[in-house]
Amino acid sequence: MEPRLTVQLTLKAYDVLLPVATGFVEKTALTFGLGKKEALTLALATEEVFLYLCHISNPETELEIRCRSNAYCTATDFLFEAEGFQMKAFNLTAIPSFEDEASTQEAGLLIAARLVDRFNLQYVGKRLLLTFVKDKAYPEIGDLEPPVSMPLSRFFICRPDGEEIKAAVRMIRQYCRDRFNPPEVDFPGKVADIFASGELDAALAMDKAGHIGGALFWSRDVPEGVECIGPYIFHSESDPEMAVALLNHCMEEIARSGAAGLINRYSGTGLPTGYFESLGVLTFSRGDGTRVDVETSYRHLREDKGIAVWAHPDLAPFLESQYKKFVLPREIQWVTVEGEKKSSFSVLSAEMNRFGHWAVLRPLVYGEYAATVLADHVRLLEKEGFSSIFFEMDLKNAWQAHFTQGLLKNAFEPRLLIPYGGKGDLVVFQRRVQSEA
Structure with a gap:
């Protein structure tokens, strides 16, 4: 590191x-x-x-x-x-x-x-x-051919070095291009540097000859959760237990971290049956205009003893149904407006992926004109061709809950509740497309 x-x-x-x-x-x-x-x-x-x-x-x-x-x-x-x-x-x-x-x-x-x-x-x-x-400025994947994809009947799990990380990323681009992948896979050098920084960890499935058969990545960007990416299996005839072995290795590595759960938004070539619960789906647009539902999944790593969260009463039906469905003990504290002073303006950040036509809005400051600021962002993003627009709300921060009415007014609907997906639980809203709104 x-x-x-x-x-x-x-x-x-x-x-x-x-x-x-x-x-x-x-x-x-x-x-x-x-x-x-x-x-x-x-x-x-x-x-x-x-x-x-x-x-x-x-x-x-x-x-x-x-x-x-x-x-x-x-x-x-x-x-x-x-x-x-x-x-x-x-x-x-x-x-x-x-x-x-x-x-x-x-x-x-x-x-x-x-x-x-x-x-x-x-x-x-x-x-x-x-x-x-x-x-840093990184080159996109060049003309260098990725390693050959081979079926591995015998393999072991290991932690890669920087060159092996880059090789695995090139294999994801080559052999898993039809999957929903994080944008970083376009930049193998960047992934290697994130790995070197300690913000990302990884495991590879390899044979004694050095062939790479599969990969799994994970990171801990939030206090109580770990997010994993994959598993990726590079040949359909490899040992069917390879995905299980990669996930078991990941869970062994993070067992002493104290994390409450394992979150998966990028499932690679598919999650093993019975390992995760589906939290729901978000809808993304493909380059050809078709739409695809992408699943987010979760696995408990320890007993959930419960936390307090903040929410707006308009979100009550969604939250209560989700907490009951996934048996999550939560004390919901409802925010109110009682004449107190607020900031003179609301501020949002925007993460944009032009190739994938999606954008994620995140609140930075809640204040006046929240619904108008949201509407202005939506108008600009849709004009620029972003057909999938999301909003992430962290229920640890009471002030973020005040955006709820503005979101509902602008045709956003809550699609996912991710336990410990932020500083607390994370609610992901998605704006309905015009034909649905």
Whole structure:
């Protein structure tokens, strides 16, 4: 596992210190392994944020900038006083305006958000933590032929090295291309780096001659759950117990992790019978315009002693039926609106896959105009050809439940409840297509 490094800079909100801030981010990103183009892009995003913060802050206000290394990306954090910060510029639908000085400054935030691959906003007490993430540039799969797919009657399970990871990914692209696969399979080098970072683990089924017969990947991105990808079996005549062996190995590896459950959204060439419960399906569009239902499954890893969750009363029928169906002990706490003040605007992030025509919206800030902000995002995404639009709501965070009425108003319906799929249980909504709405 590669070591992760963090470098921090604290400075006053003086615009004359701009070269210090941008130089710090660019040089640190280069040191952490980003290419020159990506490091410069991150520095340009830093420039826009720093100048905006100087514009709205008292010059004596301290700003913190942190750069964090990872094998496949660099993250830059900005920690600052929240007052006066216009978060609505981070919406995908935000339109730059240059009518006055304030609008021009806000346009800089919009530019910054478009320069990075991902961003996040969260409150830390009375301060805001803004995180920009820039990925390394990776080549797509080239002309290199994947290993030959061979039927394995005898095999053993092992943890791969980086080259074996890349070979397995190329085999997925070649022999499992008709399956619903995560977008990362287009970039074997990126998968190898995520594996090296420790965020992803894997197991391969191999024979003594070194032939690869199957693969399974898993990661722990949430506190109480593990998500697995696969199993992939590369030849239909291989030992039928190969998929079972890969999953058993995964569960042995994570047994001492304390995880509550195993989540599967990408089932590879198929899950063994009886290993998982189906949570339901999400509907995706193929390139030819046809639609396909993709199943999400779950397996308990230990006794579920129950947790408290937050939800809007309009979601009660769905939640109560799901918790009863899957025998999940939950205390549902209902959110209310009782005249309290809320943020002046709602903010969403959008993960988009143009090849697959799908997008996932996630809430960053709940405030005024939530239903309108949702409608604007839907309108833009559908105009851009995204036919499958999802929204993920984490029931650990009470404020996210307030988006429920806006979602229902915009023809979203709850499709999945994933136990421990976020900080708490995760509800996945999908917008009904026009013919269904």
